[in-house]
Each structure stands twice: as C-alpha cells, then as structure tokens.
Amino acid sequence: MNLPTLVFLGAVLAYPVIYAGYLSVHKVGLAQLRRGEFPFSGWENYGRVLEDPLFWMAMKNTLVFTAITVISEIVLAVAIALLINQTSIWTSRVTRFLILLPYAIPPICNGLIWSFLYSFQLGFLNRILFSLGLIHDPVNWAGNPDTALYAVTVPYIWRTLPFAIILVHAALQGIPRELYEQAAIDGANAWHRFRQITLPMLQQIIAIILILRTAFAFAVFEEILAITQGGPGDATWVAAWYSYKITFSPPNNFGMGAASAFILALMIAAIALVYLRAVYRRVQL
Amino acid sequence: MFKLSLPNRLALHVANLAVIAVILLPLAAVIIGSIQSEKSLQADTRRLLPPEVTGDNFLVILTQGEQRGRIFDQATYLPDNIKKFYRAFANSLIVASSVTFLTLLFGALSAYTIARLRYRWTLFLLQANIVSRFVPAIVLMIPLYIVMRSLGQLNSLSGVILAETGFLLPYAILILAPYFDAIPSELEEAARIDGCSRLRAFVHIVLPLATPALAACGVIMFIVSWHELLIPLILNARPEFMTLPVVIASLVGDVFVFFNLMMAICLLALLPTVVLVALLQKYIVEGLAAGAVKG
Numbered sequence: 001m002n003l004p005t006l007v008f009l010g011a012v013l014a015y016p017v018i019y020a021g022y023l024s025v026h027k028v029g030l031a032q033l034r035r036g037e038f039p040f041s042g043w044e045n046y047g048r049v050l051e052d053p054l055f056w057m058a059m060k061n062t063l064v065f066t067a068i069t070v071i072s073e074i075v076l077a078v079a080i081a082l083l084i085n086q087t088s089i090w091t092s093r094v095t096r097f098l099i100l101l102p103y104a105i106p107p108i109c110n111g112l113i114w115s116f117l118y119s120f121q122l123g124f125l126n127r128i129l130f131s132l133g134l135i136h137d138p139v140n141w142a143g144n145p146d147t148a149l150y151a152v153t154v155p156y157i158w159r160t161l162p163f164a165i166i167l168v169h170a171a172l173q174g175i176p177r178e179l180y181e182q183a184a185i186d187g188a189n190a191w192h193r194f195r196q197i198t199l200p201m202l203q204q205i206i207a208i209i210l211i212l213r214t215a216f217a218f219a220v221f222e223e224i225l226a227i228t229q230g231g232p233g234d235a236t237w238v239a240a241w242y243s244y245k246i247t248f249s250p251p252n253n254f255g256m257g258a259a260s261a262f263i264l265a266l267m268i269a270a271i272a273l274v275y276l277r278a279v280y281r282r283v284q285l
Numbered sequence: 286m287f288k289l290s291l292p293n294r295l296a297l298h299v300a301n302l303a304v305i306a307v308i309l310l311p312l313a314a315v316i317i318g319s320i321q322s323e324k325s326l327q328a329d330t331r332r333l334l335p336p337e338v339t340g341d342n343f344l345v346i347l348t349q350g351e352q353r354g355r356i357f358d359q360a361t362y363l364p365d366n367i368k369k370f371y372r373a374f375a376n377s378l379i380v381a382s383s384v385t386f387l388t389l390l391f392g393a394l395s396a397y398t399i400a401r402l403r404y405r406w407t408l409f410l411l412q413a414n415i416v417s418r419f420v421p422a423i424v425l426m427i428p429l430y431i432v433m434r435s436l437g438q439l440n441s442l443s444g445v446i447l448a449e450t451g452f453l454l455p456y457a458i459l460i461l462a463p464y465f466d467a468i469p470s471e472l473e474e475a476a477r478i479d480g481c482s483r484l485r486a487f488v489h490i491v492l493p494l495a496t497p498a499l500a501a502c503g504v505i506m507f508i509v510s511w512h513e514l515l516i517p518l519i520l521n522a523r524p525e526f527m528t529l530p531v532v533i534a535s536l537v538g539d540v541f542v543f544f545n546l547m548m549a550i551c552l553l554a555l556l557p558t559v560v561l562v563a564l565l566q567k568y569i570v571e572g573l574a575a576g577a578v579k580g
Contacts (some may be wrong), residue, residue, distance in 0.1 A: 002410065005395040005454060012425070012451020013417050019428035033431065083300055088289070091301035098308050100569060104562035105311070106512040108530045109551040112537070113311045116318050116544045122326045124314040130331040138330065158311065163573055170574045208577055219421035222514050226537055240423045247427050248519065258427045265424040272419035276412060 017265065024259035030252045038255075045259035055260060057234050058242040061149055065238060066217040068153045069160070073213055074206055076157070077164035082198075084165070085172050103162045111226020114155035118142040118227065142227050145235040152236055155223050160216070164209045171205040172198070211275040215268050239264045315555075318548035319343070322356045326544065342549035346370050362541050366532045367550070369524050374553075377511060377528040380445055384510040385503050387450040392457030392502065393465075393495070397487055399458065400465035411462065414455035422452065426519045433520055440523045448516050453509060457502050460576035464498030465491065501572030504565045508558050529554045 024045050026038035049055050084096040102110070117125045118141040129135040142151040179197050188196065221240040228236040230245065237245075243264065247257030289297070318326075319342050321335035328336070341354030350368040353360065366373070395414075399407045429448055430439070438444040472494075473486040481489070492499070514530040521527055527535070533550060536542045562569060 002395050002398055004391040005410075005458070008391060008447075008451040008454050009413065009417060012429070012448055013420060013455075016425045016428040016432070017420065019432065020424055023428060023431070028431070033434070036435070080304055083297065083304065086289075086297055089294060089297045089301065091298045091305070095301045095304050095308075097566075098305060100562050100566055101308055101312070101559065103569070104508065104558040105555050106514075106530055106533075106551075106558065108512075108514050108533050109315075109555050110311065112533065112547050112551050113315045113318075116548060117311065117314050119544065121330055122544060124318065127331060127333045128310075131333050155311075158307070163577075166570050166573050167577055170570075170578075205578065212577060215419050219423065221423065222534075225514075225534060229537070240421060243423045243427070244515075247430075254427060254431065261421070261424040261427055264421060268419050268421055269416070272416045275419070276415050 020258045020262055020265075023255055024262045026255055028254035028258070033254070041255065045253075045255040046263075049256055049260045049263065054234055054237060055242055058237040058239050061235075061237055062218060062220075062239040064149060065153055065156075065220060066214055068150065069157050069217045070210060070213045072153070072157050073161055073164045074209055076161055077168045077209065078202065078206070080161075080165050081168035081172055082194075084169060099165055100162050102159045105159060107159060107222035108226055110155055110159045111223040114158075114223070115142065115227045118151060143232055145232045148228055148232055148235045152223050152227050155227065156217070156220060159223075160213065164213065167205050167209055168202060171202055175201045207278055208275070211271055211278065215271045215275070218264065218268055218271075315548045315552050318544055319552050321545060323543040323545055324356075342545050343553070345546070346550055346553065356545075364536060364539055364542055366524055366527065366535050367542075367546070369527070369532070370550070370553075372525060373527050373529045373532045376442060376526060377530075377554075379442055380449065380517070380528055381507050381511040383446045384449045384453060385506045387446070388453050388457040388506045389499055389503050391450075392454055392461050393492065393499065394487075395454075396458045396461035397465050397491060399462050401470065411458075414458045417455035418459060420452075422515045425452065426515055430519050438520075440521050440526050442521075442526055444520050445517045445526075445528070448520065449510050449513055452516065453506055456509075456576060457506055460502045460505065460572050461495075461498055463575045464495055464501075468494050497568065497571070498575075500565065501568040501575065504561055504568055505572045505576070508561060508569075511558050 023038070025040065025042060027041040027044070028038045032038050080095070080099070084092050084099060086092040105113075117123055120126075120138055120140040120143055123138070123141070125141065126135065126138045129139070142148050175198065179201075180193055183193050183197060219240045220238055221244065224230065224236055224238055224241050230237045230241050239260070243257050243261040246253055246260060317333075317335065320338045320340070322339060322341070325335045325337065339354070339356060341356040344352055344354045345357050345363070346367060347370065349370055350363045353363075357363065395410065399411050425448070433439050433444050468491060473481075473483075473490050476486045476490055477483065512530065513528075514534060517526075517528045517531050518534060521531065524532075529550075533547070533554060536547055536550070
C-alpha cells in the first residue's frame, strides 16, 4: 500500500536532492546541457558561490527577513489568537470569521497586490495615508534600498500569519478552564494569568511555529519576485531568489545554482531535524 | 469566563477593528484597482476612490482581448498571456484537481499504514515524510528541470502534476495520519475476522469514517497547488501549459502592463480559493492544526 508513496518520494524528492548534490560538484552550463556531459569540477561551484558577495548579501537578507517575520508572527499570533478567543465580544467573532482569508490568496497575487499598495506614484497605501492626513509627500516604500527589505516582510507576514494564529488558537482551547478559575480565586490578575498559565501552556505550539515558519521563511520567493525582483539594487536578494537567478537567467550556471540551493537545503534540514526531535518524539511508541 | 469592564471591551473592539482593517486592506486595494483605468489612477495620485467605475479590465481578460472596451481601445499592445486566460484557468484547475486526487489517494494509503502498523519502517516512513516537508522547492526544481529537459517532459501538464504530487505528498500524509490514528480499530478488526482483507477493510470501513479527514486534506491540497508558482514556472515556459500563477508572474516584468489589469487578473485568480476557504473554513482549520502538531 505504500508503494506509490515510496515511488513518489524517491522520484520527486530523494532523487532530485541527490542529483542536486551531484550537479553541485559538476560544471553545468547551457553548453554542457546541450552536449549532455557534465565535467566533474569538485568544490569549484561551492567556492564560487562562497566568494560571491551577492550570495552573502542574499544570506544576510534572508536572515534579517526570517528574524523579522518569525518574531512578528509569533507575537502577533499569540495576541490575535487571544483576541479571537474572546467569544463574548461580537467583533472578535467577525475577526475569527475573516482570519483565514489571507490563506486563500495566491502568494504571487499577494505580492502583486502589495506592489500596487506600495507603488510610489499610484500606490494605494500612500492614497490612504494622504486621505488620513498622515503624510504630505508620497513615500517610496519598496523602492528605497533602506526600507525595501522591511517592506517585503509585511506582505509575507500578512499571508502566512493565519496559519500561526490557527495553531495558537487551537492550543488555547486545549487549556483547562479550571486553571484560570483557580488562579482567579487565588487573586491573580489578567497579566499574571497570562504569564503563569497561558504562556507556559503555549510553549510547545510556539516552538512548533518558530521552527515551521523559520524553515519556510528561509525559502521565501513569490513576494520577492512580485514586489522587488531583488531590487532596488540588490537590497532584497534572498537565498531562493539567488539560486533562481543564478540558474534560470543568463549565463544559466546550473552547477552554481545547485550548489547555492544545496547550502540552503542543508540549513533548512538542520531546522527540520530539530523539529523532528522536538515535536514528533512522542511517535516512538 | 471573566466579566470584562467597559473600557476593556472598548479596547478589544478597537483591536478587532484594527485587525479586520489590515486583513481587508489588500482586498480593498485589489478591488478598487481593478475597477478603474490607468488614466484615472494617474489623474489624481492622492484620491482613494476612482472618479468612475469600469469593467473594461475584466472585459478584456474574459474575452481574451477580443473586446477591448474603452480603456484598451487605443492600446496597440496586449500581452499574449492575457489572451490565454481560459486556457490558464483550465490548466490550473486540471493541475490542482489532479494533484488533490493523487495526494489523497496515495496519502490515505500511506497515512493509514503509518497509523495502524507500528513497525520500525513505518516510523521511518513518517520521519522521512516530516523531513521531506521541509525540502524547499528551489532545491528540487534545478535537478527536476534538467531531468525533465532530458526526458523531453518540459512543457507538459503531467510533468507539473507529478512534481507537485511528490512535493505535497508528505504534507498530505502528515495531515491524514492523526485522523486515521483517531479512528477506533475495532471495526476493521471485526471485519478482518469475518475474512475481509486489509485493503477491503480500509476501503469499505475506514475511508467512509475518514471523510472529514479527506475533506480537510483535500481542500488544503487544492489550495496549495492552486497557489503553486515555482514548479510550473520552471517546468512550463510555453503559454499553452501555463497555470494562472505563471501567467500572473509573467506580467511582473512587463512595463506595458498596468496595475489595473494586473489587479483584475489577480482578483479572478484568487476568487476560487477565497470561495473554498469561506465555505470549508472548519475543515481547513482542523487540517492545518492536524498537519502541524499531531504525530
């Protein structure tokens, strides 16, 4: 019964990953592809990637992007999950109904919509801020190298936050009410109840979100493609964008692309192993 | 459970309104952007609502450039990909439905054995799936591109379907396994004693009980594969085989395509999954939680 799964995992996951490793130590460009021969080149591709300042720029940007998105998502997810857990507030019920909406938006559409929102001359965000009287001159949100990287974190957080909120909200509902009632009898105020009961009970789910979101934010692609294409200059080059550009735009260096993608995969694999140890330990019956 | 004081209630209402405003902001932008012309956007760069509303952006997409309306009357250039809207929509639908079907079929079989058979190799299979879920698409796409190229399988829907199925299968298994784990095994055991094979017991007893699981997993698979960009972008370069996200991505670098047309096509592309999320919210919420936390 597992044959189809094993075939698929082998053909579409394991084999390509191994083949990517193979490509990364061979010279593979368009000329080699045409001939069908990939000469062995040892660590040359890795050497060239590691010497490329653009690669380090992309790595630095990826780390900054990931740190900002993951930390914001955890804080916002806990806050908003607590908010929609207030069933006696009718606006909380409205929020709860709408909370999954960003999950429905295709990432590439999300990127384009935000690129319209951010647009310097025509953008919707500047229009809103003008109307509210908050700014007097248009702000170039995504076109300024100093702010572009921060600008692309917002759409990404907007799109991926529902997932984190849903996990925290599900965990909140698993906390026994008696704990809170007992704490109230003991005279604990809201902040104490949060610190002493809610937060410790959410510890595991926060760890899960931290790991999952870190792994996925490392590979961010669509929003970068739609909003900045790595620009202005190289201000928003991230790891996946680097591998994509090196490989699929001239001079199409597949070997270097595979090497850089393999470095990214190794970093994410390390995160995955932490996840396996932390979350699925209980499956060892 | 605790009585909230009036100032606290007010603060919570304000917080909710702020969250709702942020959720709706991009949707307001895409709608307002899509119902006006580039001219009206340029005429006043500070105005929030358009001076006049037009359906021409949708008209030009939905008639594939045959009727241009007033906005595009004088336009000498329309991107070719816009003219293949129905083809792209159909491709997206074919890919997403096939991937949903295949991941459910293979995923259910594997998730069931992982939940029922406690052997070393099923545990290993589960762990392999968990690690596979983390593999970033870009790592797979470079070798897959070269393999598909040498097999002559670039530019075909089946290549995209197979690649996406393999890519999403681990996630499907992780979502389904806890559901199967929760179904009591007594029923199948009774059937097995009556001489039913394991596969028959699975099809006739377990699967009907697992409909909510299949619904949850299926709708998530459909949404993720409807959204997938990188795999079809790299494997399919010819317009006949592009899915909607690829068509939309192809407009990004085109300086002659204006925001209004982009917003219109984005709105058309996001509607199907928004409808699914609105209708099947309960299943999606359960499925997302199951796929992330339960072993």
